Amino acid sequence: MTVASALRAVAEGELATALDLLAEAPAGSRVAPRLMAYLETSVHNGVYAAPSAFQEFIEFGGNPRLYRRTIEAVRSIHHATRPTAVLDIGCGDGRVTAATVGPSVALVDLVEPSSVLLGEAVARFPAGTGLQPHNRGIVEHLDATTTRWDVTQSTFAFHSLAPAARRATLGALADRTRHLVLVEFDVPDFADGSMRHARYAADRYELGLAEYHDHPSVISDFLMPVLVGQFDPSTPRLTFEQSASSWQRDLAHAGFVDVEIEVIDDYWWAPAVVISARASTGQWGDRR
Secondary structure, eight states, X not given: OHHHHHHHHHHTTOHHHHHHHHHTSOTTOSHHHHHXXXXXXXXXXXXXXXXXXXXXXXXXXXXXXXXXXXXXXXXXXXXXXXXXXXXXXXXXXXXXXXXXXXXTOOEEEEEOSOHHHHHHHHHTSXXXXXXXXXXSOHHHHHHHOOOOEEEEEEESOGGGSOHHHHHHHHHHHHTTEEEEEEEEEOOOOOOTTOHHHHHHHHHHHHHHHHTTTTOHHHIIIIIHHHHXXXXXXXXXXXXXXXXXXXXXXXXXXXXXXXXXXXXEEEOSSSEEEEEEEEEOHHHHHTTO
């Protein structure tokens, strides 16, 4: 409860109160001392200010299992749809893209705002692949191209779009892709910065930090920025997660049909789900 109250204080812009609360946290709390240390720094860096911390994060804890299951789920959709043109939104270091793109694919558009991660993604593909890297966000990319894709995929990245931008982007993609595949976390719907949100985050981060006991830079340079970024009004918001049912609603509103949701991993933060959908036949067919 102490950590949750501190997160609520952060959401209210009361940093001093948050630090006082954390100083009183039980000795057994994993989150309290790490959160205090992060809040006491003069600059709260963004999630990718230290890309190496993100890279370390996905290599340890429950992430190897999570990514293995993610690759299996996305690969099965590729096998069923046999795409020739693929768009990967927020491809990161490309480990999912490179492992799922098959021989039928002639064009792979990689969209990734981190130049470091994009460079690593490009390096995963052999020469001669129809690879097109784009160091920008998906909103800018859709404004800059008229390309259409058989499969558009995004793994743990689409939630970086604010709700209004997300809905507009989904609407644009419904006109330009046959199949959409999202892998996201099924996070409960709660009001941002609410006590329910704070309790959930505090409880889940106790589980998450236990997986990275031997990786302090992951905690300080990735997990804490992600956590504080959900609450601190002075920090640009970087994640806008929601429940699987809300993703389903957004996809249907954008014009996608046959929305299917499958749980692929019971991850510490929330269950990971693969969400697949297709553009309505008439909607796509009018633009062929």
